[in-house]
Structure formats: C-alpha cells, structure tokens
Amino acid sequence: MSHTNNNVSGVDNTFRRKFDREEYLERARERERQEAEARSKPKAKGPPVQRQPLKHRDYIVDLESRLGKTQVVTPVAPLSQQAGYFCSVCQCVVKDSATYLDHINGKKHQRALGMSMRVERASVKQKRKKESDSVKKGKKEKKEKAAVEETEIDPDVAAMMGFGGFRSS
Template structure:
C-alpha cells in the first residue's frame, strides 16, 4: 500500500515526443500508400483472414492456369498482437519443436514472425489456397484511380503537416488575445486624447483674442481685430 502511495506521489506530468509522433505518422502514411489503413488490423477468425482465404471458384486467373490471380491484402496482419500468446497444436511432432508461428493451412511451424511472413507470401502457401504467383494487370481506369488516391493522401499529409499542434494553437490564441487587448488600450487612449483636444478647443473659443495672441495662439483672429 505504501508503495502505491509512493507511485502516485511521484507521478509526473505527461510529455509528448513530437519527433516520435511524426515518425509514426510517416509510417502510417507509408502503409496507407500500400493500401493498408492505419488501425484496420485483421482480427477476424483465422480462416476468414486474407492470408488464409482460399480462392473463389471461377475466379479470374492467368491464361491456361486453373489458379486465380494473386490478390493483395487490404488489412494489416497485426503480427504484434500474437506476442506473448499461446496456441494449442494437435501435432505432437510440431509441439516438440518448441514455440513459433503456426500456419494451419500448410500445417507447418515457423520459428519467427519474419519467416512466417515470408511463408504466407510464398508459392507453397499461395498454391495451397488456389492462387498463382501472378497478379492481374491493372486497367487504365484502375491506375488512374490509384493515382487519385495517392494524390489525396499526399494532400491530406500536407494538411496535417501545416496544421498547428495543440501547443502552437494555444500560443496563437494567447497572442491574439494580447494583441486585441493592446488595440483596446490604444483606442481608449486615443479617445481620451481626442476628448482632451476638443475640450481645449472649446475653452479657447471663449477666451479673449488678445489674451490668446499673447499666449502664442496668433491664428485665432488676432489679425482681424487689428483692422
């Protein structure tokens, strides 16, 4: 209990690593360029995921081949979500090999995520699913659409880059408030000065012209009286 109080008392204000968040944003945009949207991690049942889904019957494929064209994935694999988790494997021989990444399509065990990724992208795995290693050629319309998407993502990236951070926006609001306060002070000062000048002018109109001339205000009708 004492330790918990110590931790609470030693809590510090959270700080944000701007460079780290910029790096993550760049990585996210790079993944989006590849057609994978940030946060759209594939958490469906194994057999429903893109990397384990079999080719549909009568799907288009290369000429002279019974296999379908290779499809691209539209969701992130989310391999990091499996870290620290276990899966029961029925094959005793595979269990004896220790931990790793298991492909239930090919019924094989891979030692790490890198080998697992190479496997599910490889010829053996794809052929088991009914795919060839060839992709369908894109039409002019599809290429044009991809260019439009890439352009939009670039524009969105520029918009995010030029958008002020929360700290910058706060500082801008403070500066604008201070500037408005200074303008109000100047306007108030100018109004007082104008009121003072008007009062002085009214007082001068009621004074004797000779006295005004003697005081140095010679332009207030002193010459007319001499005539």
C-alpha cells in the same frame, strides 16, 4: 610339399561380377515398349487449374502477440500449440517471425490459397484512378496538417514568446 591348384572347377575366383547380357537386353526392350505405349496413349489430363492473380492481404499479420512470452514446449502438443508460428492453411509450424513472413509470402502458401504468383496487369483506367486518388489523398493530408499546425499554437504562449507580430492583418 603339397601343391594347391588355383583352378578348381566350379569356383569363381576372379572376384569380378559377371552380367547376363541377355537378361539386361530383355529388360531394355521391355522398358522401350512401355515408353512407346505411354507416348501413344493420350494423357488423361483434367481441366487446367485457374488460379487468381496475387492480391493484397486483407488481414493484419500478428507477429507481436507472443513477443516476450514464455511457453512450455512438449513433444506431444498439437501443431497449433507448438512453439513458433502456426500456418493453418499449410498445417505447418515455423520457428521465427522472419521465416513466417517468408512462408506466407511464398509460393507454396499462395498456391494453397488458390493464387498464382502472377500479378494482374492494371489497365490505363485503373492507373489513372489510382493516381487521382493519391493526388486527392496528398492534398487532404496537407490541409489536415495545416489545420493541426494552426490549432497547436496557443495565442497567449505565442504572444509571450514574441510570435504575435508575424501574422498579417
């Protein structure tokens, strides 16, 4: 019966990883030196980017132009001709109208247009002007509606139906 020696010299049979402490200490010191240098150097920042506040869209979003149409989808087609809605500002394609609306109202798209996600505060003068415009618009709509109602009723038909007696003379 031969007896095997488990303690053969030069063979690591502990199956545990051994770390060189000096090497890792040196790495830590080097990293601390680099961080200290980075803190001491002034950061080279450019001027802050001025973005416009959000504003109303000046174009109509076309969601119905491709409704009910069939399209052949090929893997080699350019982005603008792929299936879905193409955003020329961000150079991306989204697959449905809801996602497209979320995209064009989202932060990434608005930043690409040069807008911040903040809304410009209205002054008192602007608020009063808007209120007076809405009051004028409401009065104008009421007058137009009344004029349309008066012209819609044919006097012969009204007399035949018995509506002729309701008007005051």
